[in-house]
Amino acid sequence: MKIRRRAIGFFLLMALVLGCIGCAANRGEEQGVLRYNLGPEPQTLDPALATGEPELTAILACFEGLTRLAPNGEIVPGVAKDWAISPDACTYTFYLREDAKWSNGEPVQAADFVYSWRRVLQPELASPYAYQLYVIENAAAFNSGEITDPELIGVQALDAHTLQVDLEHPTGYFLSLVAFPTYFPVHGPLVGERDGDWWLDPDTYIGNGPFVLKNWVGRQRLSFAPNDKYWDKDKVRLGGLEFVLVEDPATELALFEAGDIHLANHLPAGELRRLKEEGCLRQGGDLAVNYYYINTQAGPLADTRVRRALALAINRRDLVDFVTRGGEDIALALVPPGVEIGGVDFRREGGPYIPDNAGDEARALLAEAGYPRGEGFPLLDLLIPAGGGFSLQAEALQEMWFWELGIELAIRPLEWQTFLTSAAEGDFDLAAVGWNADYIDPNSFLEVFLSQGGNNFSLWQNEEYDGLLAAAQMEVEPARRRELYHRAEELLLGEMPLIPLYFPLRHYLQAEELQDVFLSPLGMVDFKWASLGD
């Protein structure tokens, strides 16, 4: 009896003490402060070094490049109020606004960009995304150590507010490229003093964006206040930002459902259907495509007809309706919708290159290649990253190929890094991947299949394809550039070193009162224009 009484007493005491303090801890929310789950702890907040979605989102809150990507998909002026492009499209002159300031009140000048871009390209800094700057003249050569004089890099300050950039070749997407964090300016004197950890301390984390970092509690939260030195501060309507750091998507969902965060965009795949049925799930375009690499050097897969048969036999409509169930678009080409050149949607113009669910044609192709009804066809080895949604999809394809073509598939799930290593070594017949755009241009998807492409796991090589992409890089006129890319994509889908499956979407939940938050198709979230209603 006594034991039980004591135990009850223990729980009562605990509940009482914890309950009271708990209320206080939870309800102390400030007005207009947006709460969002960033995901894992940021690896860095240095714009030159960041590569992941959480890092880029936090940097986008605190910094601004020459341009900014607006919610309607347009490129709008950032630090640059205007720009001029030379007739050969190889020289960009940016005119910086005079009222652009660092969060400590000092002016942001052209020399800051020169410093920052040279810094990104320094081999010793080892910036993983330095290649984003490779379109600039001599940038790649400097980064690889071929030349050592930073003066040779094609960026110079003509005066305090004029920046001139010389490119290796016309780059139709350069204005969207400079909106990416690797191109953001950093405060030279501060960074030079404390390179390595200047971004860990709110006092030295000087930015030029809509918000300033106020506090960073390791692996718990980051808080931001509006930056009153920001040139466009009138557009910033939030009273602040609070990012929590939760890695488990199920926990993020619980926090959203408990009203602790305003936006949840990393949702557990298993809950999507329920959330959709409840009518609260929102979807947005994501510049991404899921596909299988085909190892074009592996046995029967060296035959284009076999590769084509595999691609045609898939019922993608069933795959998105019954397996992924997120309302995705099926992919009958490589480049997803939403990539525009000269105001024209590349995918809509190009249309599909292969039919969906064309079992008869697939069987005919396979018979032609010497495998009628799959007779004598070896077991195919499909490599997938363990976890994630890949295995269900793979099982669906396993069944489709078996019934349509008589081809058997062995699914081999591997831990992520082991998967990448095996894929890079060509140790597979088929390998499942998702690919996200680095910048908004068809080239971001098509360049993967260049003969020398580091991510071209298919080992497919085609000089004509390489030539088309090179020509498109040099082309200034939008319609002609689209045409070159269309020809390249048609060639690629004709040779079929990959099997496109579907274009994934971004799924998210958003509090009713939250407005104008921008989920960039490149993955990060921009809170500049967001507000929490009244």
Added chain:
Amino acid sequence: MFFFPPWEWWTLSGPALGTRGMLSYLLRRGAGAVLVLWLVVTISFFLMHWLPGGPFTGEKRLPQAIERNLAERYRLGEPILRQYGAFLAHVIRGDLGPSFRYQGRSVNQLLWEAFPVSATVGILALSLALWVGIPLGIRGAVGRGSAGDVFIFFLTGLGMSLPTFVLAPLLLYIFALKLGWLPPALWGGPAHLVLPVLSLAFFPTALITRLVQGSMAAVLAADYLNLARAKGLGEKMVLYRHALPNALVPVLAYLGPLTAGILTGSFVVEGVFALPGLGEYFVNSIYNRDYGVIMGIALFYSALLVAINLAVDLALAYLDPRFTLTGRGEGG
């Protein structure tokens, strides 16, 4: 029951206990511990580098020039033995080096920040498990066959078979989402501790109850308790003063590894409740190939385990005269 690694066998023989015996015993255990830690560090180091990939292997293959720059900056291009030597030299000075993933932060700093979180949750869970488990076990042993005994049996069975990854989300769903009594996750006020502590305590509570119940039942049948009763001692005195210390021996033996495990956090519990503890590092540092953190966590955990095991052995020797530090074996 007690795990005693072969490389520590040489510590077994020795002079009988005394102050000097104790000192030499501690010295020998200390030397054994260093050997164990060195083995752990060495094996982990080479296994980790043997895994495919590296800290900078990402979804997108980087241009070769950049891969070269990274390898140079983080000294990954050097021969493995030289890296191993450099690592050992740092460890001896107590410096676990930088984290490869969390740039600008040292492994020492990451562990130092995360350990108090895991330890807070762990100590509370452990206290709860002992506080509830021991009395419950005694009750179960005393009232053998009663309805209470059956109930305890059922409850502990549930506790031992219900995995944390089911229990933790279940508690979260009921108490945070349905009832709204407690915050669903994050680290903040004490209210944030309740669900993680309960989830973490569930299994050890059940196990401790079972252990106490079993050993108590065995002890209760012993003659010396009849002697105690014959001397006219009250039943309470008999139970707590005479029976309990002997019944606690198996609990104590189990407490060593349990404490080390529970103090360093649980990947599942800390993941579900988004606690910034050590638990996450055990799994994610390997996925991320964060070499610094992998080594740090391996070393930290083994050092803690070795230290706590030593403490448990000392406590056992104090509690049970049959269990001597030199001629061990009968008690454990």
